[in-house]
Amino acid sequence: MPHNLTQKIIAEHLVSGDMTPGAEIALRIDQTLTQDATGTMAYLQFEAMGLDRVQTELSVSYVDHNTLQVGFRNPDDHRYLQSVAEKYGIVFSPPGTGICHQLHLENFAKPGKTLIGSDSHTPTAGGAGAMAMGAGGLSVALAMAGEPYVISMPKVVKVNLTGRLTGWASAKDIILHLLGKLSVKGGVGKVFEYAGEGVASLSVPERAVITNMGAELGATTSIFPSDARTREFLTAMGRPGDFSELGPDPDADYDEVVDIDLSSLEPMAAAPHMPDKAVTIASLDGLKVDQACIGSCTNSSFADLAAAADILNGQKPHPDTDLLIAPGSRQVLLMLSREGLLDPIITSGARILECACGPCIGMGGSPSSGGVSARTFNRNFEGRSGTKDGQVYLVSPMTAAIAALNGKFTDPAGWGEPPKRREFPADVPSIRAMFIDPPADGSKVEIKRGPNIVALDPFEPMPSVIEATVALKVGDDITTDHILPAGAEITALRSNIPAISRHIFGRVDPEFVDRIDRLDQGVILAGENYGQGSSREHAALGPRHLGVKAVIAKSFARIHRANLVNFGILPLLLADPADFDRLDQGAKIRLDAAAIRPGVETVLTIDGGDPIPVKNDLTEKELATIKAGGLLNAVRASRQGASS
Numbered sequence: 001m002p003h004n005l006t007q008k009i010i011a012e013h014l015v016s017g018d019m020t021p022g023a024e025i026a027l028r029i030d031q032t033l034t035q036d037a038t039g040t041m042a043y044l045q046f047e048a049m050g051l052d053r054v055q056t057e058l059s060v061s062y063v064d065h066n067t068l069q070v071g072f073r074n075p076d077d078h079r080y081l082q083s084v085a086e087k088y089g090i091v092f093s094p095p096g097t098g099i100c101h102q103l104h105l106e107n108f109a110k111p112g113k114t115l116i117g118s119d120s121h122t123p124t125a126g127g128a129g130a131m132a133m134g135a136g137g138l139s140v141a142l143a144m145a146g147e148p149y150v151i152s153m154p155k156v157v158k159v160n161l162t163g164r165l166t167g168w169a170s171a172k173d174i175i176l177h178l179l180g181k182l183s184v185k186g187g188v189g190k191v192f193e194y195a196g197e198g199v200a201s202l203s204v205p206e207r208a209v210i211t212n213m214g215a216e217l218g219a220t221t222s223i224f225p226s227d228a229r230t231r232e233f234l235t236a237m238g239r240p241g242d243f244s245e246l247g248p249d250p251d252a253d254y255d256e257v258v259d260i261d262l263s264s265l266e267p268m269a270a271a272p273h274m275p276d277k278a279v280t281i282a283s284l285d286g287l288k289v290d291q292a293c294i295g296s297c298t299n300s301s302f303a304d305l306a307a308a309a310d311i312l313n314g315q316k317p318h319p320d321t322d323l324l325i326a327p328g329s330r331q332v333l334l335m336l337s338r339e340g341l342l343d344p345i346i347t348s349g350a351r352i353l354e355c356a357c358g359p360c361i362g363m364g365g366s367p368s369s370g371g372v373s374a375r376t377f378n379r380n381f382e383g384r385s386g387t388k389d390g391q392v393y394l395v396s397p398m399t400a401a402i403a404a405l406n407g408k409f410t411d412p413a414g415w416g417e418p419p420k421r422r423e424f425p426a427d428v429p430s431i432r433a434m435f436i437d438p439p440a441d442g443s444k445v446e447i448k449r450g451p452n453i454v455a456l457d458p459f460e461p462m463p464s465v466i467e468a469t470v471a472l473k474v475g476d477d478i479t480t481d482h483i484l485p486a487g488a489e490i491t492a493l494r495s496n497i498p499a500i501s502r503h504i505f506g507r508v509d510p511e512f513v514d515r516i517d518r519l520d521q522g523v524i525l526a527g528e529n530y531g532q533g534s535s536r537e538h539a540a541l542g543p544r545h546l547g548v549k550a551v552i553a554k555s556f557a558r559i560h561r562a563n564l565v566n567f568g569i570l571p572l573l574l575a576d577p578a579d580f581d582r583l584d585q586g587a588k589i590r591l592d593a594a595a596i597r598p599g600v601e602t603v604l605t606i607d608g609g610d611p612i613p614v615k616n617d618l619t620e621k622e623l624a625t626i627k628a629g630g631l632l633n634a635v636r637a638s639r640q641g642a643s644s
């Protein structure tokens with residue numbers, strides 16, 4: 001049977017399960033990546049598994065999120081991560097080297113390989129033909145221990161690209177267009193596989209912009225074929241041996257097809273506060289822009305920054321607009337410097353930041369009160385910038401640079417000729433030597449722990465009856481940024497669950513933590529797509545620590561649902577979404593948890609009477625994990641069983 005590219009890679013890595021959409025499949029994982037904000041927890045969990053060395057072909061530990069080092073917490077975490085990497089055979093990328101996804105694309109991504117990363121934008125590597133997925137830290141820890149990664153077999157959507165980009169339209173505008181069309185829940189349970197004659201017109205860094213931000217569709221991942229452009233890219237990166245040609249079989253079937261005519265696209269923005277609120281830049285003509293930020297794992301390649309440098313050349317941003325630029329990696333910075341493209345950036349007066357996530361995760365660079373910020377990032381959730389009423393528009397680097405010069409958004413019709421597209425220079429410098437490779441034998445290495453690193457308490461098994469209060473009722477599209485806000489102060493607590501739990505839902509309802517503290521057991525009630533956005537498992541661990549037993553929602557985002565299961569919280573679905581209105585915050589519910597069966601509808605009762613039917617899409621194994629109190633308990637029990 002002919003296979004599409006996704007099915008080919010899955011078939012090649014299938015450990016168990018059948019490839020029917022929706023069925024549970026287990027995949028062998030070739031590579032893993034972690035970043036520091038999720039990595040500390042992932043490695044604490046890996047340590048608890050008792051192995052001497054990672055079992056993957058390659059595991060890389062990046063430090064890119066918590067790089068401010070205000071006080072001891074971040075540097076303690078970095079030191080811990082470096083020592084763990086040395087001990088267990090993991091490549092370590094020190095702070096300042098760059099953003100995990102940009103670095104992975106440049107240095108390690110390989111066509112046809114499976115990669116999971118404890119960061120939702122891991123699909124960036126799909127730009128080079130890898131099947132790369134975001135996952136919770138515990139899932140990554142298990143993959144490092146050699147366990148397969150379990151997902152639902154995705155549907156495969158063919159995104160058929162025709163024509164080619166013209167004028168000021170860029171890769172960012174392709175994905176913003178798709179988000180506008182399909183929404184932030186449009187990709188749940190799906191892989192977006194790019195095909196068609198338009199593919200060849202896009203370079204690997206451009207493809208990576210699209211696969212990166214495919215995460216905002218809620219997709220399992222996004223992938224491009226590996227072709228002549230991939231060969232060019234890998235050769236330029238000094239890795240011609242990593243190339244292999246890979247694409248769908250000629251008559252491959254897809255579950256859905258979406259057509260995009262590249263030549264019809266124009267510069268776009270995602271308006272506040274969701275990545276799918278796509279509007280044209282022309283429609284924003286005249287809107288004052290207080291800040292412009294160029295960077296993040298979406299748009300910080302050499303090509304992106306070179307285009308911005310060309311636009312800024314000899315000019316200055318508007319006096320009322322603050323311009324910040326963060327290159328994605330030291331390689332990008334080095335290329336800009338060697339090509340003479342740093343000069344126009346420096347002389348423009350733009351503020352050059354460290355090669356790291358920076359303002360994207362609220363690590364500085366917040367806009368002023370109510371300020372409009374044009375950012376080349378991938379998320380504009382309310383408050384994520386660090387300024388609650390900041391108005392963040394997601395745009396391309398060219399759009400951000402032009403807006404910075406004009407101090408406002410203007411109609412692209414008046415922008416003149418776009419800069420020449422530069423992919424990468426003829427001679428690309430390697431920064432591979434800036435990574436720290438682990439020694440062959442790490443057995444003597446001592447792990448360095450600071451006071452910020454607090455081991456996880458074991459979790460109790462699920463009670464047989466849940467008698468709980470609806471501790472919080474929230475609407476649709478609640479992000480993990482709503483559940484656990486980012487920003488420098490809170491993210492510094494990622495390796496300390498008791499401390500970080502005090503911030504759960506802090507921006508949605510500052511009373512939440514005190515309220516749930518007074519309750520014995522709590523549940524959360526939510527609308528569609530609960531937990532969209534990041535992979536941070538703290539958004540499940542924190543609620544679990546506070547006593548949340550179940551989340552009852554209309555639907556869940558993929559990674560967060562897996563994190564809930566991993567930490568023993570029941571993800572229940574309202575059998576009739578209209579029942580959402582019958583359940584109020586403060587209601588007392590009762591549920592016979594012991595009686596729950598995979599896929600079987602059951603009822604919970606409100607305040608001792610009124611029944612509400614709830615269903616689940618849990619597998620036998622997932623339910624057993626939840627009942628055991630989470631995956632760590634389940635893994636410990638199975639390891640003990642194996643050794644007795």
Ligand code: MIC
Binds near residue numbers: 134361486533
């Ligand atoms: C994000 O962009 O939201 C993050 C910060 O990179 C997260 C990971 C985290 O919360 O540490 C992600 O995308 O998974």
Ligand code: SF4
Binds near residue numbers: 065119121
């Ligand atoms: Fe970092 Fe932002 Fe990318 Fe997340 S989305 S990995 S915070 S640059």
